[in-house]
Amino acid sequence: MTLLVVTAVQPEADAVRAGLDDRLTVTAVGVGPAAAAAGTARLLALAEAGGRPYTGVVFLGIGGGFAGRVEIGGIAIATRSIAADLGAESPDGFLPIDELGFGTARVDADAGLVATLRAALPDAALGTVLTVSTVTGTAASTTKLTARFPDAVAEGMEGYGVGCAAAGLPFAEVRTISNVVGPRDRAAWRIPAALAALTKAAGALGLA
Numbered sequence: 001m002t003l004l005v006v007t008a009v010q011p012e013a014d015a016v017r018a019g020l021d022d023r024l025t026v027t028a029v030g031v032g033p034a035a036a037a038a039g040t041a042r043l044l045a046l047a048e049a050g051g052r053p054y055t056g057v058v059f060l061g062i063g064g065g066f067a068g069r070v071e072i073g074g075i076a077i078a079t080r081s082i083a084a085d086l087g088a089e090s091p092d093g094f095l096p097i098d099e100l101g102f103g104t105a106r107v108d109a110d111a112g113l114v115a116t117l118r119a120a121l122p123d124a125a126l127g128t129v130l131t132v133s134t135v136t137g138t139a140a141s142t143t144k145l146t147a148r149f150p151d152a153v154a155e156g157m158e159g160y161g162v163g164c165a166a167a168g169l170p171f172a173e174v175r176t177i178s179n180v181v182g183p184r185d186r187a188a189w190r191i192p193a194a195l196a197a198l199t200k201a202a203g204a205l206g207l208a
């Protein structure tokens with residue numbers, strides 16, 4: 001498989017590069033679903049136009065972990081990436097786009113990629129990884145998300161966008177945990193620990 005490996009920002013790409021073998025390239029495509037989708041789609045299109053198409057896409061980056069599911073410094077492997085805030089607000093609560101009939105907020109991870117990643121990262125948490133445009137920062141929002149997505153293990157801002165750009169190519173999202181999803185506490189973020197775990201997680205891709 002010729003994998004395109006993408007991250008959100010350059011420090012993540014640098015951490016991933018430290019764990020990758022030379023066969024794979026890694027590119028920072030930007031923060032948030034729109035930038036990540038656009039950047040990933042451009043890289044895929046350029047490779048295809050150049051006659052050297054990628055055959056799979058993996059996003060690696062730091063993320064927030066849901067309490068009790070994955071610890072800070074731990075690793076989460078997405079079984080699916082879901083845009084948690086893609087839909088409509090209503091007096092009766094949030095209506096996901098899937099219920100509105102305008103498409104889906106969900107991208108399933110490739111089973112083969114997930115199996116490879118799980119084998120290489122046996123301690124990783126497995127489950128839904130949520131994509132948001134606004135980092136969750138209150139207990140109330142956290143409660144709403146965990147009620148809607150009881151199998152959510154982590155939260156990020158790019159996975160769904162990258163999965164959309166993959167457009168049916170095998171896709172996977174891996175998050176290393178920098179913080180607990182909940183009331184904003186910037187001082188509690190452990191970005192260096194999450195970046196170190198990214199380097200470890202990247203080594204798994206050499207098996208893909």
Ligand SMILES: O=C(O)c1cccc(C(=O)CC[C@H]2O[C@@H](n3cnc4c(=O)[nH]cnc43)[C@H](O)[C@@H]2O)c1
Binds near residue numbers: 009031061132158
């Ligand atoms: O709130 C802050 O002061 C703050 C400080 C440092 C970083 C941020 C971010 O918003 C980083 C967003 C960036 O990192 C990913 N990420 C990491 N943790 C989370 C999270 O709990 N929820 C969503 N995204 C997270 C994200 O994918 C971005 O690339 C804020």
